[in-house]
């Protein structure tokens with residue numbers, strides 16, 4: 001993929017699939033008729049009491065579940081409903097963007113979720129690109145294990161799997177007009193992913209392990225609220241344009257949003273500084289913002305303000321939101337898959 005020419009990526013999308021396997025959601029994009037269709041599930045599960053009665057009920061519903069060593073796990077979107085009912089938290093197969101090292105049930109859960117979201121290949125060996133995070137700048141782990149395990153699951157399902165960096169996928173999804181030159185950012189749950197691309201070729205890509213979950217935890221610690229309540233308020237009513245009359249949670253959320261945005265910009269500056277040969281780019285760079293954490297009202301404006309203050313060593317033109325911020329990585333992965341399928 002990294003060698004594809006920009007022109008190949010601009011062709012009409014036909015075959016192939018794009019998967020985004022994130023800390024919070026598992027998503028798939030594919031073409032159906034003349035539309036791109038997205039399927040999505042929460043990347044979560046919840047253990048409930050295992051008995052025949054419950055299993056019978058679940059069998060007659062659309063609830064995904066798995067029985068493992070006499071334990072019954074509800075998997076995906078419905079896990080959240082069960083957890084809410086019992087006033088508990090869901091368990092999550094991924095943490096900080098990769099398969100969670102401390103969750104021993106992670107693998108079968110994520111395998112089931114991938115299978116239920118992607119379905120069967122439309123032909124033997126259909127190409128699927130799946131998103132993987134960049135190497136984290138601020139953590140010890142690498143992404144090799146994560147990437148290889150997911151590749152194995154997709155191959156078992158009959159696909160030809162190929163990985164694509166999540167922020168590179170954002171570039172392919174959103175920056176066609178700019179000949180795939182610019183910076184793609186995905187502000188997710190476990191990570192922020194960044195890719196600086198020139199004519200579709202990544203110049204650098206990286207991740208940081210502060211993102212939406214980190215904001216929830218920090219705010220929760222700062223003001224002694226549960227992380228799930230903080231998250232619920234963040235997702236439903238946070239307005240980053242509001243400057244006065246903020247309550248305690250909004251004030252703390254605003255502070256940590258500022259910190260996160262500055263942290264990401266500082267890391268981009270550092271990576272640009274480390275890049276020995278920056279390409280000769282005629283036009284000012286476009287920056288595109290995506291991911292669940294970029295959704296609050298005023299996020300784009302906040303990002304522009306911080307960028308104006310901190311400044312990159314390259315001229316920046318437009319900063320804009322992705323057209324569908326939660327779907328860009330899956331859509332970009334589909335763009336890559338379709339370009340490969342067209343060459344077969």
Ligand SMILES: Nc1ncnc2c1ncn2[C@@H]1O[C@H](COP(=O)(O)OP(=O)(O)OP(=O)(O)O)[C@@H](O)[C@H]1O
Nearest residue numbers: 022023024025188189190191212235291292293295
């Ligand atoms: N409307 C919203 N406002 C603010 N935050 C939101 C909103 N909707 C979702 N989020 C947050 O976005 C994050 C999830 O984003 P996203 O779906 O892009 O993550 P992901 O791709 O699953 O994770 P990652 O890429 O980090 O592995 C969570 O922290 C969630 O709380």
Ligand SMILES: [Mg+2]
Nearest residue numbers: 022166186188
């Ligand atoms: Mg993501």
